[in-house]
Amino acid sequence: MTEYITLSMILFTIGAVGVLVRRNAIVVFMCVELMLNATNLALVAFSRQHGNLDGQVAAFFVMVVAAAEVVVGLAIIVSIYRTRRTTTVDEASLLKL
């Protein structure tokens, strides 16, 4: 069981670092997906550990929410690309003084 959790942690950390270092918004998004998937793996593993299916249901919900998030997020990326001709997250840095 420990190895599943360990793998989950490793994937999560890699995804998080990816979010921090990549600048292409789409790749950043993929890294977020990777983090979500890593947590799903942990949930499924916990589900087997405890012998009930609540973990799997939680993973299912995560997938649904992730799907919704991807749809909206990608739409935002597309509309930003349309106005600014770029998908670099650093370009959208107007939220400051």
Place this chain on the structure above:
Amino acid sequence: MLELAWLLVAVPLVSGLGLLVWGKEGDRVGHLIGTAASSFSFIVGLICFFQILGRDEGDRSYSKSLFTWIEAGPFHVDMAYTFDQLSGLFVLLITGVGTLIHVYSIGYMEHDARRRRFFAYLNIFIASMLTLVLASDYLVLFLGWEGVGLASYLLIGFWQHKDSAAAAATKAFVVNRVGDVGMALAIMLMFAQFGTTAISEVNVSVNAASTSTATALGLLLLLGACGKSAQVPLQSWLLDAMEGPTPVSALIHAATMVTAGVYLVVRSNGVFDASEAARNAVIAVGLVTLLAGAWIGCAKDDIKKALAGSTMSQIGYMMLAAGLGPAGYAFAIFHLITHGFFKANLFLGAGSIMHGMDDDVEMRHYGALRAAMPVTFITFLFGYLAIIGFPGFSGFFSKDKIIETAFGHSFWVGLGALVGAGVTGFYMTRMMMMTFFSEKRWKEDVHPHESPKVMTYPLIALGALSLLGGAMMLGGWITDFLEPVVGHAEHEELAIPAWLLSVLITLVVAVGVALSYVLYSREPIAAETPADESVSFFSRAGRHELYGNELNEAVVVRPTRHLTRFLVFLDGKGVDGFVTGLADRLGDASQLLRKPQTGFVRSYALSIFGGSLVVVLALLAARLA
């Protein structure tokens, strides 16, 4: 008619306010309406006056309450008026001279685009002044008191596009406020001590009060009177007030409003009778102002300012008489009325001269005007003879009596008044010499001409009054007439007979006149004012109004300014400093916190990620601990 005497106030007030709110179409008839309102008041006043004349001597005071103004527990103020001998004379003076000046202004202000507004202000002044003299309660009197102050302010600053006029108006208003503080405090003291502010009740109950109360009351009232009547030490505004149109100077700053202080003292005779200290203060103020005004009148080259100095001086005479107690009250009022006639005459004459001289007020630019303006000259001459006290003219009777009573009070006071009469002769002769005699010193392009009839007729009327005003003294009529109001005093016999004193006074005046004549006819008068350095100390001081402004500046204005600056400093650095300092430090802290706000999403994500690491470590630490 007496029960309708409130119309005296109501008609000019309604007319004045109506003229103010009426639009441009009122310009055509505004001056006529204003004059008609003033004439109406005069006629009503005349009828009322003859009605009380027709009554028995003891029954000549008529009071009527229109409505209750203030009702608060035991305190009760009626909107009431009293038409008695004193206020009757005042009503006639105000409305009579006022109407003449209205008529005169029709011509004088003909080319002013805002003539309707001018007449509206004049009417408001008439209404306020009548409120002042008709009031039977100090609070109502105060209403009129402030009303005339307002009208005076508006009229001095009537040409407010001139900076000097605007400043003069402000100065008059501010200095008057100082006097009004005294007036307001006096009314509060009355209320606190006697529980009433009705004039008749105060005059009675002051006898039962302590002398110190009466003295305090008297001094406070005197402060108010000083402010309104331009007496030392609140005299400085009157000379500047000459910035207003000349009819205003004649009506407000010579004939009527400035005498309100004298009226107040006479009206409050009960208070002053009860306190000798207050009376002496009035005498001192009157005497000092009398001499100071005459001094200033000798030195000024501006005809209106010279007349203003003379006004101060003459009001000083009235104050002096009023301070002499029951013996002098009637003479104060008598001189007030005759002064109202001849000073209005002189001012309107000055206005007529200015009218012909392109609004030049500098006497050094006049000279030999008697041929160019015969009517003005003759009427001005009447006013001149009246003011110096030429035998037979009104001023002779009124001033004589005051000096005589002053000698009866004390030799030195009488001497001061006598010297003042001599100086009056000097400065008035100087004015005559510089204006109507001597040689021409006219500016180029100035063509002196006589004023229109609408201006000269009032002059003729006032000239006649200057001559005939003394008739009121025939057989001691005015003293007897006013006795029920101001009280009776035994005539004090002097060491020398009265006729001898009159001759003496006339001689002193003649010396002043002769001195002036010699001085100003011996050598030609310079067309420009000589520099300050080339004239004697007396002229220099007189020109600078005896350094009254400088004194005010040094004693009041500058310390107050320093105090204000200190308080502003305290407020800015202390109170505000704390508050703004707090805000500034917060701002600095925010500037520091602003630095991490790069706007880069990835920086924020890094913070979140680092934060979650810290949270995990903290949980772990808590777990292991």
Place this chain on the structure above:
Amino acid sequence: MTAFWILAPIMVLAALGLVLARKAVHAALCLAIVMISLAVLYAAQGAPFLFAVQIIVYTGAIMMLFLFVLMLVGVETSDSLVETIKGQRLMATVVGLLFGIVGVLVIGQAVTGAVTGLDEANANGNPYGIAKLLFGPYVLAFELTSALLITAAVGAMVLAHRERLVPRRSQADISRDRMREYAETGRHPGNPPTPGVFARHNAVDTPALLPDGRPMPESVSASLVARGQVRDGFDDDVDDIAKAIEPPPHAGWPFDQEGDDQ
């Protein structure tokens, strides 16, 4: 356990590839590998329903969506590897390493005790058990997800919708513009030639050759030009073609047949 030990290294490598890949498409492919491997791991852990959902929803739908958007906007842009925020990469690495170490050492060891296993829970079949939970205790959350999905769909439509600001250009407009441009600049009004058709190479990355032998850049897709994937270096092509056209001495047909006709 065999599946885990085979798949785990692949997944870690693919995840690293996702972070390190220079091109977004490569990153997407790496992510797909991770997802499919995850699906297998789900199956191995007694979650056949999630296995199917992972393949269908994630790998099938979401990844395709990613690729769509990538093709729509991102193909022409490739990440520059120069970091713009000072210290960001270093800090990210440090924090990431710390986080990983703490996570592996602490959370990884959090699970103790014997594995219960899902045999009992899956007695009636895994989908049955999940359905029982979804439509039982979790029914409210399940219904809420429907609202979330609807909102997301509408939101995406609103965000991606573009208001028409100018009237649609008709075919007549387009042809008029083309003729005007021809008159003003001399640009040919017809379609550009398709890449490579008349040249030796008929691949899309090869420009067409003009009759005088010059390559025509306009014939290649703009995307390929932007990515620098246009083939070049065919100066010798003309010679090659000429050589190819040169009739071999032994062959008469078809080269001289035309001449015969005339």
